[in-house]
Amino acid sequence: xxxxxxxxxxxxxxxxxxxxxxxxxxxxxxxxxxxxxxxxxxxxxxxxxxxxxxxxxxxxxxxxxxxxxxxxxxxxxxxxxxxxxxxxxxxxxxxxxxxxxxxxxxxxxxxxxxxxxxxxxxxxxxxxxxxxxxxxxxxxxxxxxxxxxxxxxxxxxxxxxxxxxxxxxxxxxxxxxxxxxxxxxxxxxxxxxxxxxxxxxxxxxxxxxxxxxxxxxxxxxxxxxxxxxxxxxxxxxxxxxxxxxxxxxxxxxxxxxxxxxxxxxxxxxxxxxxxxxxxxxxxxxxxxxxxxxxxxxxxxxxxxxxxxxxx
Amino acid sequence: xxxxxxxxxxxxxxxxxxxxxxxxxxxxxxxxxxxxxxxxxxxxxxxxxxxxxxxxxxxxxxxxxxxxxxxxxxxxxxxxxxxxxxxxxxxxxxxxxxxxxxxxxxxxxxxxxxxxxxxxxxxxxxxxxxxxxxxxxxxxxxxxxxxxxxxxxxxxxxxxxxxxxxxxxxxxxxxxxxxxxxxxxxxxxxxxxxxxxxxxxxxxxxxxxxxxxxxxxxxxxxxxxxxxxxxxxxxxxxxxxxxxxxxxxxxxxxxxxxxxxxxxxxxxxxxxxxxxxxxxxxxxxxxxxxxxxxxxxxxxxxxxxxxxxxxxxxxxxxxxxxxxxxxxxxxxxx
Numbered sequence: 156x157x158x159x160x161x162x163x164x165x166x167x168x169x170x171x172x173x174x175x176x177x178x179x180x181x182x183x184x185x186x187x188x189x190x191x192x193x194x195x196x197x198x199x200x201x202x203x204x205x206x207x208x209x210x211x212x213x214x215x216x217x218x219x220x221x222x223x224x225x226x227x228x229x230x231x232x233x234x235x236x237x238x239x240x241x242x243x244x245x246x247x248x249x250x251x252x253x254x255x256x257x258x259x260x261x262x263x264x265x266x267x268x269x270x271x272x273x274x275x276x277x278x279x280x281x282x283x284x285x286x287x288x289x290x291x292x293x294x295x296x297x298x299x300x301x302x303x304x305x306x307x308x309x310x311x312x313x314x315x316x317x318x319x320x321x322x323x324x325x326x327x328x329x330x331x332x333x334x335x336x337x338x339x340x341x342x343x344x345x346x347x348x349x350x351x352x353x354x355x356x357x358x359x360x361x362x363x364x365x366x367x368x369x370x371x372x373x374x375x376x377x378x379x380x381x382x383x384x385x386x387x388x389x390x391x392x393x394x395x396x397x398x399x400x401x402x403x404x405x406x407x408x409x410x411x412x413x414x415x416x417x418x419x420x421x422x423x424x425x426x427x428x429x430x431x432x433x434x435x436x437x438x439x440x441x442x443x444x445x446x447x448x449x450x451x452x453x454x455x456x457x458x459x460x461x462x463x464x465x466x
Numbered sequence: 467x468x469x470x471x472x473x474x475x476x477x478x479x480x481x482x483x484x485x486x487x488x489x490x491x492x493x494x495x496x497x498x499x500x501x502x503x504x505x506x507x508x509x510x511x512x513x514x515x516x517x518x519x520x521x522x523x524x525x526x527x528x529x530x531x532x533x534x535x536x537x538x539x540x541x542x543x544x545x546x547x548x549x550x551x552x553x554x555x556x557x558x559x560x561x562x563x564x565x566x567x568x569x570x571x572x573x574x575x576x577x578x579x580x581x582x583x584x585x586x587x588x589x590x591x592x593x594x595x596x597x598x599x600x601x602x603x604x605x606x607x608x609x610x611x612x613x614x615x616x617x618x619x620x621x622x623x624x625x626x627x628x629x630x631x632x633x634x635x636x637x638x639x640x641x642x643x644x645x646x647x648x649x650x651x652x653x654x655x656x657x658x659x660x661x662x663x664x665x666x667x668x669x670x671x672x673x674x675x676x677x678x679x680x681x682x683x684x685x686x687x688x689x690x691x692x693x694x695x696x697x698x699x700x701x702x703x704x705x706x707x708x709x710x711x712x713x714x715x716x717x718x719x720x721x722x723x724x725x726x727x728x729x730x731x732x733x734x735x736x737x738x739x740x741x742x743x744x745x746x747x748x749x750x751x752x753x754x755x756x757x758x759x760x761x762x763x764x765x766x767x768x769x770x771x772x773x774x775x776x777x778x779x780x781x782x783x784x785x786x787x788x789x790x791x792x793x794x795x796x797x798x799x800x
Contacts, residue, residue: 161585165571172573235569240630243535244586245559464480464538 158246159254166228166258167265175223176266179216183270186212191277205281209274210338217267217346218373225259225353226365238465249457256354256453263346268321271339275317275332282331283309337435338425344445345423349373351452358460375413376420386410418448468549470638470669471511471534476543478504478529478693503529505693506543511671511686516664518680519673520775521690522783527673528566530690531642535563547638559587562631566642566673568623572616576607576626579615583630601629606655621652628659639663641672645679657683681775689779691786697778705778709770711744712751719763727754740766 170176190208194201229252232238242248284306292298297305319327325336352372356365375382389407393399399407422444425435482499485492504526511517519527532538534545536553550557570579577598584594602608605625610618618626624647631639644660645653653676660670660683674680680687681701688698697704711732718739719727728734730750731743745751751768758765 158586158588161582165574165582168573169571236565236567237569237571239535239537239565240563240568240570240583240627241586242537243558243561243563243565244583245555245588246586247555462539465532 162254163257170262183216229357279313341423351449355456375417379419382414469510473509476507515685518684518687525690526693560637562636562639564631568627715767717764
């Protein structure tokens with residue numbers, strides 16, 4: 156176990172040195188600030204826009220980190236032959252793969268927490284500076300230096316509250332940030348599956364192909380319900396599978412196969428509930444599903460990896 | 467005592483991908499995709515020896531080592547190390563391995579790098595803290611311990627690689643071209659480390675094409691060519707004890723003597739009063755030394771030359787190549 160831990164920590168060190176990670180985090184900050192700006196342009200539903208965009212940004216940036224940082228990790232060790240001195244030590248190949256997976260997952264989790272923290276900061280600060288509050292301050296004659304002090308105080312309070320929410324893993328939260336930590340937790344579960352796929356593809360193909368395949372899995376996973384419904388619509392229209400014509404028959408079976416092979420990532424999508432200021436239900440099922448699916452994918456990756464000759 | 471490495475009938479055939487690249491260009495291969503890298507290799511390495519795996523490029527040296535270290539899987543045959551099948555973690559814990567042209571995580575400092583590998587060996591924190599400074603000192607990297615590996619020269623990287631191979635105080639050390647890319651000082655340091663390991667009772671197996679170094683330190687060698695073993699044994703068995711030629715170096719010889727030297731020697735090099743001559747017949751060389759001793763000049767050196775490993779290697783490989791050419795010629799004629 157300590158050997159897997161050593162590989163995981165080393166992978167984390169490697170990943171946090173990747174410039175792509177910082178570019179993605181920069182974009183995350185831009186999108187989260189953009190959500191705030193966009194909401195101020197809306198006439199109504201401002202809350203919904205900020206929350207929807209924010210949770211969506213955290214989700215998408217996490218996927219991009221899993222894909223663009225993840226696919227290179229195993230491949231680089233194979234390509235640069237670093238793996239020679241690692242698997243020749245008293246460890247099994249699966250130790251290496253699981254260590255890489257956990258290191259990447261740790262990187263993604265830390266980044267999700269960072270993005271969530273920033274998002275909470277935006278939400279809390281926004282609450283202190285929303286129009287009604289500012290109007291009231293203006294009526295009370297607060298302006299100039301006093302207004303600046305108010306902004307600074309709000310920023311400090313928002314910072315403290317954001318820290319408290321993240322550190323207590325959502326136990327401390329206010330109606331403003333309700334459900335955000337749960338959404339981030341679900342994103343982490345979703346990323347557990349996506350990361351397992353990134354490691355699987357990276358263990359036998361080039362980074363470009365791995366990235367492509369991982370994104371495809373993510374897209375099919377997200378469209379799982381729609382694909383399933385689409386297949387049944389085809390079947391319903393034709394009056395049964397046996398009546399489907401050549402092209403439609405193929406489309407039907409491709410859709411059915413794709414939504415059964417790819418994970419159902421809709422389990423982890425609670426954006427609508429959060430946008431509607433509801434607290435999403437995080438049941439046991441998504442947790443078990445996420446862990447079991449990732450374990451299954453990693454097992455396949457191990458089988459593939461165990462049979463490889465390292466060039 | 468059972469050999470520490472025992473290889474029986476080991477073969478490796480690589481099947482190349484249908485779509486691949488060659489010299490940076492896309493290439494589609496539909497036939498001739500099989501490449502035999504190793505063919506029916508039998509080899510024993512005894513404990514406590516320095517064993518040299520020698521051969522030109524493409525001989526199968528690295529393939530053999532990769533199979534032993536579990537990086538490649540053999541197509542046929544078996545191999546054991548310390549009496550256990552390949553891949554046994556208990557055995558891997560007693561082996562130190564340095565691959566050819568190693569590449570490591572270059573963002574780690576020398577010390578972090580060794581600490582990481584120490585963890586992979588399952589060494590405790592206390593053991594690592596004791597062993598790492600010792601090794602850094604052994605390979606002369608103490609001053610570079612806190613510099614990231616990306617700042618290391620090729621020689622320093624090779625020494626860092628050697629240090630990671632010795633972290634676990636291994637019983638068996640396997641080194642793939644350990645002197646590749648090193649300057650003469652670096653090569654000597656590696657030679658000294660290998661000899662020191664032998665003094666400590668360890669077994670060292672290394673591949674090399676630097677034959678002079680191999681000749682200096684190996685107890686036994688195996689010579690591979692195109693995946694086949696063409697010779698194996700103690701150096702004293704392989705190299706003929708027969709003296710091949712007698713070299714005489716002289717200064718200011720008399721004109722008569724010089725004329726005799728030019729007539730009798732098969733090779734003469736004249737340089738500013740110094741003359742270097744090689745004789746096939748011992749009696750001619752002795753005649754020259756006698757006349758020099760009697761005042762016809764000054765004898766600077768007299769060296770009877772035995773066949774070197776390099777001579778043997780070239781003779782064997784050339785012999786094999788001639789056989790192959792003859793075989794191809796015969797097949798073409800029929």
